[in-house]
Amino acid sequence: MRVQVLTIFPELFAPFLRTSLVGRAIEKGILEVGVHDLRDWTEDRHRSVDDEPYGGGGGMVMTAPPWLRAVRGLSGETSGENPEGRPWRILLSPQGARLDDAKVRELAGRGDLILLCGRYEGIDERVRATVVDEEVSIGDYVLSGGELPALVLIEALSRQIPGVVQLADSVEQDSFRNGLLDHPHYTRPPVVEGLAVPEVLLSGNHAAIRRWRDLEALRATREKRPDLLERPEVRARLTKEQARALDEMERT
Ligand code: 4FV
Numbered sequence: 393m394r395v396q397v398l399t400i401f402p403e404l405f406a407p408f409l410r411t412s413l414v415g416r417a418i419e420k421g422i423l424e425v426g427v428h429d430l431r432d433w434t435e436d437r438h439r440s441v442d443d444e445p446y447g448g449g450g451g452m453v454m455t456a457p458p459w460l461r462a463v464r465g466l467s468g469e470t471s472g473e474n475p476e477g478r479p480w481r482i483l484l485s486p487q488g489a490r491l492d493d494a495k496v497r498e499l500a501g502r503g504d505l506i507l508l509c510g511r512y513e514g515i516d517e518r519v520r521a522t523v524v525d526e527e528v529s530i531g532d533y534v535l536s537g538g539e540l541p542a543l544v545l546i547e548a549l550s551r552q553i554p555g556v557v558q559l560a561d562s563v564e565q566d567s568f569r570n571g572l573l574d575h576p577h578y579t580r581p582p583v584v585e586g587l588a589v590p591e592v593l594l595s596g597n598h599a600a601i602r603r604w605r606d607l608e609a610l611r612a613t614r615e616k617r618p619d620l621l622e623r624p625e626v627r628a629r630l631t632k633e634q635a636r637a638l639d640e641m642e643r644t
Pocket of ligand 1 (some may be wrong): 514531532536541
């Protein structure tokens, strides 16, 4: 997977891209992330990327020309033509489709990506209308820039690449893997603040442990995210035991 990022703060990415799973995936060449300074596509000696909003109002807006030059430049196209197989362009913005596990899997299947990180009040609307394929939001709150959303997306995407999670020192089971929240986790010491570890986890009986984890994942989902259990695709993926237990829970 190849991800290219356009930002006016490229320095925000370096520490993240050399750390942990993403760092190891890049080292191993199974993930490629290119970070580009948008100012490299400006043409004025002040390398300016923003201007006052038409219609007035506070704040500044990012001007379109540097973005058009940058996105097309990184897509290997000069003006307007739409070469097949060009990278998929994503603008991180609060107006975007909400990022969730399904969206991460979908984007992981798109091959090369270009991520546009806005700043100020936002980017001139004509950038979205001309060189953006999709807007993605990480949540209904306003940040000062698209860089953190881009980092969230890169991290989530990296875990979809075969071989990346295996790079972790433990086989990590992802929440939402089957649409449910994860089961509780325990490790040493055996007693914490008088709270012991559930016996079954000390039993060595892997079938019983699997059953316990499945039921705890169901219980946690019903308690903390009942909306997830409204999704037919989640119900469809329940094990027989989980389905029976859910029935029981919903009857009582
Ligand atoms: C955002 C979000 C976000 C809006 C104006 C950057 C900021 C500023 N991006 N999910 N929530 N972006 O708040 O993706 O330019």
